[in-house]
Amino acid sequence: MTAALRFDPIRLPEKCEQLRKEVRAFLAEEAARGTFDTSKPNREDTDVPEFCRRVGERGWIGMTWPKKYGGQERSFLERYVVTEEMRVANAPTRRFFVADRQSGPVLLKYAPEHIKMDILPRICKGEVCFAIGMSEPNSGSDLFAAKTRATKTEGGYLINGTKIWTSSAHIADYMIAIFRTSPPTKENRRHGLTQFLVKMKQPGIKVNPIGQITGQYEFNEVVFTDHFIPDDHVLGEVDGAWKQATSELAYERSGPERFLETYYVLTELVRAVGPDPDTRSAEGIGRLVAQLHTMRRMSVSVAGMLQAGKEPVVEASIVKDIGTVWEQQLPHRVRDLAAFVEETATNRETLERQLDFAIKTAPKLTIQGGTTEVLRGIIARGLGLR
Amino acid sequence: MAESDNIVVETAEKIFADLADPQTINNDKKGSWQAPLWQALSEAGLPLSWVPDDLGGSGASLADGFALLNAAGRFAVAVPLAETMLAGWLLAQAKLASPAGEMTVVPASPRDRITINADGTLSGRARGVPFAKAAKHFAVLAHGGDGVSIALVDPSKTRIEPGLNVGYDHNDTVTLDKVQPVAVKAAPKSVDQTTLMLMGGVARSLQIAGALESMLDISVRYSNERVAFEKKISKFQAVQHNLARLAGESAAALAAATSAADAIANAKSFDDEVYLEAASAKIRCAEAAEKGGGIAHQVHGAIGFTIEHILHRYSLRALAWRDDFGSESYWAVELGKLVARRGADELWPLVASR
Numbered sequence: 001m002t003a004a005l006r007f008d009p010i011r012l013p014e015k016c017e018q019l020r021k022e023v024r025a026f027l028a029e030e031a032a033r034g035t036f037d038t039s040k041p042n043r044e045d046t047d048v049p050e051f052c053r054r055v056g057e058r059g060w061i062g063m064t065w066p067k068k069y070g071g072q073e074r075s076f077l078e079r080y081v082v083t084e085e086m087r088v089a090n091a092p093t094r095r096f097f098v099a100d101r102q103s104g105p106v107l108l109k110y111a112p113e114h115i116k117m118d119i120l121p122r123i124c125k126g127e128v129c130f131a132i133g134m135s136e137p138n139s140g141s142d143l144f145a146a147k148t149r150a151t152k153t154e155g156g157y158l159i160n161g162t163k164i165w166t167s168s169a170h171i172a173d174y175m176i177a178i179f180r181t182s183p184p185t186k187e188n189r190r191h192g193l194t195q196f197l198v199k200m201k202q203p204g205i206k207v208n209p210i211g212q213i214t215g216q217y218e219f220n221e222v223v224f225t226d227h228f229i230p231d232d233h234v235l236g237e238v239d240g241a242w243k244q245a246t247s248e249l250a251y252e253r254s255g256p257e258r259f260l261e262t263y264y265v266l267t268e269l270v271r272a273v274g275p276d277p278d279t280r281s282a283e284g285i286g287r288l289v290a291q292l293h294t295m296r297r298m299s300v301s302v303a304g305m306l307q308a309g310k311e312p313v314v315e316a317s318i319v320k321d322i323g324t325v326w327e328q329q330l331p332h333r334v335r336d337l338a339a340f341v342e343e344t345a346t347n348r349e350t351l352e353r354q355l356d357f358a359i360k361t362a363p364k365l366t367i368q369g370g371t372t373e374v375l376r377g378i379i380a381r382g383l384g385l386r
Numbered sequence: 387m388a389e390s391d392n393i394v395v396e397t398a399e400k401i402f403a404d405l406a407d408p409q410t411i412n413n414d415k416k417g418s419w420q421a422p423l424w425q426a427l428s429e430a431g432l433p434l435s436w437v438p439d440d441l442g443g444s445g446a447s448l449a450d451g452f453a454l455l456n457a458a459g460r461f462a463v464a465v466p467l468a469e470t471m472l473a474g475w476l477l478a479q480a481k482l483a484s485p486a487g488e489m490t491v492v493p494a495s496p497r498d499r500i501t502i503n504a505d506g507t508l509s510g511r512a513r514g515v516p517f518a519k520a521a522k523h524f525a526v527l528a529h530g531g532d533g534v535s536i537a538l539v540d541p542s543k544t545r546i547e548p549g550l551n552v553g554y555d556h557n558d559t560v561t562l563d564k565v566q567p568v569a570v571k572a573a574p575k576s577v578d579q580t581t582l583m584l585m586g587g588v589a590r591s592l593q594i595a596g597a598l599e600s601m602l603d604i605s606v607r608y609s610n611e612r613v614a615f616e617k618k619i620s621k622f623q624a625v626q627h628n629l630a631r632l633a634g635e636s637a638a639a640l641a642a643a644t645s646a647a648d649a650i651a652n653a654k655s656f657d658d659e660v661y662l663e664a665a666s667a668k669i670r671c672a673e674a675a676e677k678g679g680g681i682a683h684q685v686h687g688a689i690g691f692t693i694e695h696i697l698h699r700y701s702l703r704a705l706a707w708r709d710d711f712g713s714e715s716y717w718a719v720e721l722g723k724l725v726a727r728r729g730a731d732e733l734w735p736l737v738a739s740r
Contacts, residue, residue: 002460003606004599005633007641009648011740020738081738088734271730282722283715289725290669290718293662293737294642301641318634379633380626383606 003383005315009297010304016081023085026058036092039350041264041357047171048092049126055086056126061096062104069108070121076307080300084256088263094168099123102251103130103176110235110244111197119174133163133177133198133222140165141374143178144190144242148224150179156231157181157196159204159224167368169207169220172200178241190242195235202227214360252369254302254316259295259323261365262358265334266292268351272341284337288330295323314382317375325372328365331358394435394450395457401426402461408600408696411464424465424488433470434484441483443474451475452647455589456640459596462699464555466490466517468589473525476582480536480571487522490515492539492560496583496712500562502530507564508537516710518558519548526567527582534578537567553699553706581656586711587668588650591643594671594707597700598636601682604697605629609685619685628681635678642670649740659739661724665717672714675704 031038035051055061060082065071083101086093104123107116122128139145148161159179169175175198182192198205204227209217236244266288273281299319305312335355341348366372380386405423427433435451437443446454451471458467466488473489493500493512500510508528518524524539543565551557606629609620619625646667653660679701683690690697708714725733 002599002603003633004602004640005637007637007644009641009645011648011652084738088738267730267733270725270733273726275727275729277722277726279719282720282726283718284722285725286665286718286720286722287669287673287714289662289721289733289737290642290666291673293666294638294645294670296737297645298638298641315637318637321630322634322638373627376627376630377623379630383602383629383633385606385609385620385626385629 005318007298007301007315010301012077012081016078019078020081020085023082027085027089027091036090038090040090041354046092047095049095051092052095052126056124061100061126062120062124065104065108065120069116070124076303080303087257087260090264095129096126098132099128099130101255102248105251106176106235106248112232115232128173129168129171131166131169131172131175133166133175135163135165137162137164141371144193146178146180146193148179150181150194150196157229159227159229161224163222165219166222167219169222170209174198175200182239192239193241194238195241195244196229197233197235198229214357250306250311250313250316253320254299256299258320259327261327262330262361265331265354265358268347268354269334269338271347272338272345272351281337284333288333291326295326314379317378320370321372321375324365328362331355331362392450392453394446395453397430398432398454398457401430402463406461406463408462408699412696412699420465427467433467434474436471436475437478437484441478443484448651452592452651456592456596459593460600462597462703466520468593469517472586472589475585476525476527476536477538479577480573482536482538482569482571485523488517488520489523489525490517490521491582492524492526494586494710496579496716500526500528502528502535503564507566508539508562509564510562512560514709515558515560517556518546518560519556527579532572534573535570536573537570539565539567551706553703555706576655583711584656584664588646588664590707590710591667591671592647594675594704595639595643597704598639598674598678601678601700602632602636605632605682605685625685628684632678632681635674639671639674642667658724658736662736665721668712668717669714672708675708679704
């Protein structure tokens with residue numbers, strides 16, 4: 001038996017292609033009515049609630065979930081198609097994306113029935129936005145060093161402490177967060193954290209925006225002061241959050257968003273070099289397309305594993321490692337290849353504007369959602385090295 | 387295409403394990419392992435996997451044959467198995483029967499061209515032909531006034547300048563000067579030089595991916611044995627992260643190669659989508675051979691640089707295989723041109739076509 005990981009060549013079934021046509025037509029229609037500009041990078045601080053509601057009307061949010069919660073009971077491969085088409089079109093999916101990808105599945109697994117019935121259908125309608133409360137000022141990659149306390153009180157918990165780098169907290173309706181309910185034990189430093197559903201926009205929660213090097217205000221500091229959370233908002237086992245985190249990671253780390261974040265500059269480069277590129281441009285584009293194609297095939301394969309009920313955490317880590325390093329380098333490679341593009345290329349200004357933004361975005365791609373170092377640690381563990 | 391999920395691969399792996407053990411081969415300076423290995427492979431019908439029964443082969447599916455090549459890569463098999471399979475496949479495209487014995491294909495580079503003259507003889511020069519010197523027959527793809535022909539050629543009628551590739555396998559220059567073929571037939575419309583190069587490229591991609599799988603295995607094993615600074619080197623984070631990257635390169639190569647093999651095995655024709663798959667596989671596997679092989683050597687340190695150690699059987703062959711049937715630079719240029727010709731707005735539909 002070999003240590004090598006196999007990514008079986010999953011093909012998207014026919015019904016996915018029909019769906020893809022529907023999604024493309026919808027997005028073209030939305031772009032035509034001015035909802036968003038397909039040439040503008042998916043700025044994460046862009047929030048277009050009416051677009052999200054229309055996506056919800058199509059049944060494209062929470063589409064793998066049970067019908068009784070507003071889902072469509074469709075496959076992960078169909079969800080994959082919707083996700084990649086939205087991403088490539090630079091559609092403003094911010095409001096529903098996190099809920100669709102990971103918060104919803106967590107609720108499905110751990111929330112009590114009345115909460116599922118309340119929240120999941122609203123996610124599917126594109127009405128609610130979720131944030132993820134993991135990092136703290138002194139606990140980023142080292143998740144289990146989290147200190148924000150949940151102290152037991154009558155009927156629930158009182159929360160005190162600070163979460164940080166929390167994307168979308170300023171618009172979020174809910175957050176799924178981990179808080180400390182007990183100290184770690186000598187045997188298990190991961191013990192003592194509990195996952196909670198937090199209702200945002202409530203007393204005891206203050207959201208302070210943090211400026212980013214891109215000029216955006218997309219992540220935040222979230223300060224909790226005696227914020228009350230009722231008992232039924234505990235998700236899963238008290239003190240046992242560490243057992244629950246793993247499957248979420250496979251969802252979070254393997255999707256097309258993990259290599260398509262800066263894809264728009266490649267499209268624009270192809271436009272700029274025209275139909276008859278010189279050898280240098282042709283080779284550069286060919287290599288980038290080959291790398292992109294390979295990652296997509298790996299990512300689709302992981303979607304197939306999820307569909308088959310597996311928990312491909314190591315495979316997902318590999319996709320995110322290779323994918324985010326690639327999408328981080330992409331704007332720089334495109335910049336190299338665009339160096340000799342004619343001054344007269346009609347899309348020159350668009351390409352330059354996109355490169356400016358992509359180059360500023362690039363540093364975060366290997367940090368958010370699990371740093372490269374953390375991912376390689378997970379892969380190393382999968383290889384039996386630790 | 388998981389390991390050992392079909393009888394062809396199971397049979398091959400058993401033969402490789404018995405007769406192509408890398409350490410045994412590496413210790414054998416006389417090459418006495420070659421004849422028994424080839425005999426066993428031939429008796430099992432493996433070299434003519436892609437030749438239908440009525441043309442003298444064993445009639446395995448394209449998919450099974452590709453899986454067999456991946457297994458051959460895992461053992462860094464250094465007999466002309468892939469070459470004979472490709473030659474048999476090429477001959478079968480024109481309904482030409484395959485003779486017994488080792489074969490190879492001419493040309494083996496997209497930049498070389500063999501022509502068929504008005505009198506039916508063949509002329510031209512092909513460089514970098516793998517195992518030409520060992521071959522009992524050549525399967526030749528030639529261009530003439532009437533289009534593409536496929537011919538069976540007796541190597542003794544050609545001039546062979548022997549050479550070795552970077553992995554120490556024969557890689558020869560073959561010159562045909564008005565050579566009368568043993569048999570020749572017109573190729574079907576679906577087969578041209580590009581088709582042959584894409585098939586050969588995918589075969590090499592699967593072999594590279596297999597070699598990387600083994601490089602990962604032996605590197606992980608070595609890191610768990612070797613002690614430095616009073617601990618196993620596998621416990622150093624820098625080593626762990628290098629091995630994680632090797633696992634990524636190995637996985638990417640395998641994914642690209644098996645995806646391309648699956649695409650060809652299920653394709654009705656060699657359209658743009660198949661072209662993307664096959665060209666991408668060769669490009670990405672060649673890149674992985676460089677990056678992954680480099681890490682495998684780094685983990686092994688000086689011992690992996692010795693001729694006694696088996697690592698080079700994988701690492702150098704993976705590097706050598708990059709050159710056959712079009713290098714990654716060649717395919718990148720061609721793929722880049724295809725993408726540019728289709729235009730910016732057709733790039734994503736191409737990538738997302740399967």
